[in-house]
Amino acid sequence: MSVAQPAPFDWRSVVVPVYLPTLVFSLGEGAMIPVIPIVATDRGASLALAGLIAALLMVGELVGDLPAGWLVAKVGERPAMIGAAALAVVGVVLALLLPTVFWLGVGVFLLGLATSVFGLARHAFLTSYVPARIRARALSTLGGVFRGGWAVGPFVAAALIAWTGHTESVFWVLVAACAAVVAVLLFLPDPERVFGAAQLARETSTATGSVRKVSGTANPDASKPADAPSPSVFRAIRENAAVLVRLGTGAGVLSALRASRTVVLPLWSVSIGLPAEQAALIVGISGAIDFALFYSSGQIMDRFGRLWSAIPGMLGMALGHIALAFTHDLPDRVGWFTALAVVLGFANGVTSGFIMTLGADLAPKDNPAPFLGAFRMIADTGNAGAPLLIAGITAGVSLVAANIVVGVIGIVGAAMLWRWVPRYVPHPHRRR
Structure with a gap:
């Protein structure tokens, strides 16, 4: 008896929602990202303290990874993302209404918490429902969507600063974006209910007498069995x-390396005396590439x-x-500065989606959110640690020394992935 092949994954069903x-x-x-160090220095922060304030975005992402894994698995993507958008608005409003370095740091930290939820929610959904043969493209597209926003955002910032003459006016772009996100989430179909359930139905219809158990990011009312274990990030770690x-x-x-790029380029522009709008433009060009x-x-x-994505990109950065x-x-x-910003943008682009794809390769498909929360927490340790390292070395030695240290660490990291990825992740031609 022949078994029908699974229906092909429909990109159109997930692109918009x-x-x-x-x-x-x-x-x-x-x-907002390129102007954070500039706003910090305008409020009286030193170059090192401005780097620390910028680093709080990554610290917030790191702190938020484990709770985000639990939250997405518990309540679903859409409620979690709506809450994250609200939290980001609270952070920005605090930073605007209380114009001190401290409250700027609080607002940036809250934005980092919100970012961790957005990143994990869509990562978990695509891990569960995208076939392995196109997984990297789907997750690279997700990474590309983040990059698209980060590429366009600095151009918006540069135009708004030139128009208003006030750097902090850029913060309102994030407030408007969060309001638009909530509207999109409320008025478009929920992928967990519509597209996830449809994919599960197609998979179940091709099974040979067994029903696949699904939990995690799937709609709990439609597809989660009554005896499924409760999500546990700490169990996934063990x-x-x-x-x-x-x-x-x-x-x-x-x-x-990625986080260092987002912090070093604005700091370097300040250290060589570039105007804010010119710095935002150069960062935007790097992001566009x-x-x-x-x-x-x-x-x-x-x-x-x-590895063909990770190693060249890491060495380039x-x-x-x-x-x-x-x-x-x-x-x-x-x-x-302009030329090397382009080089860093190119090298980073080559690695687009690698971390999410690697996490998806390793995560259990029936309940990926807890594992992905743990994996992203460890990965985001570098995301948070690099800016803190840069701030510390800049304060103790110089920004030049910080760049050299980060570069050497990047070379060591490339060697680590070269050693361990082949052991745990099969070649795509052998993955079906």
């Missing part, structure tokens, strides 16, 4: 400790393997940081 809220939120966040430490650490180094490569990264991973360190006092330092 899955990716649009992420795009809108990341656009608002992307407008059961997957070895892989989380080995591959999570390597992913954390990649996160550190980053964004342009997201789908190519997914194609590379699906066709050739995960590591060497780019090191090269930038030697340009600070050159006569054409602005030109070098």
Whole structure:
């Protein structure tokens, strides 16, 4: 008796409801990120303290990863994301109404918490319902959507600053974006109920006498069996400790390189005396190049393997940081800054979706959110730690030294992934 092949995954069924809220939120966040160090220095912060304030975005993401894994598994994506949008608005309003460095830091930290929920919610959904053969492209597209917002956001920021003359006016872009996100989530179909349930029905219809148990991101009323275990992030950590430490650490180094780029470029622009609108424009160009490569990264991973994306990108970012360190006092330092911002954007774009794809490769498909929360927490340790490291080295030595240290760490991280990914993740041609 022949078994029918599973119905092909329909991209059109998820493009708008899955990716649009992420795009809108990341656009608002992307407008705000380049101006955080500038606003901090305007409020009296030193260069090192401005770096610390910018780092609180990543610290918030790190702190939020475990609760986000539990929250998404418990209440579902849409309620969690609506709550996250509200939390981001609270943070921005606090930073605007209480114009001190401290409250700016609080607002940035709350934005980081909200970002962790947005990142994990869509990651868990695509992990459960996207076939393995196109997983990297789907998750690279999700990464590309984030990058698209981060690429467009700085251009919006530059235009708004030029129009209003006030750097803090950019914060209202995030408020408007969060309001739009809530509207999209409320008025478009919930992917968990509509698209997730449809995919499960197709899979069940092709099964040979067995019914697949599904929990986690699936609609609990439609697909979660009564005897399914309650979501536990800590159980996922215990059961997957070895892989989380080995591959999570390597992913954390990649996160550190990415986070360093978002902090170093604005700080470097301040240190060489660039005007705020010009700095935002250069960061926006870097982000646009980053964004342009997201789908190519997914194609590379699906066709050739995960490392063909990760290793070149990590080495490019590591060497780019090191090269930038030697340009600070050159006569054409602005030109070098622009060129290396482009290099860092290109290298980061090549790695688009790698961490999410790696997490999806390793996560259980029936209940991915707890594992992904743990995996993202470890990976985001680098995301949060790199800006703190940069702030500490900048305060104790210099921003130049911070760039060199981050670059060396990036080279070590590339070697770690080269060692461990082949052991735990099969080549895509053998993954069916």
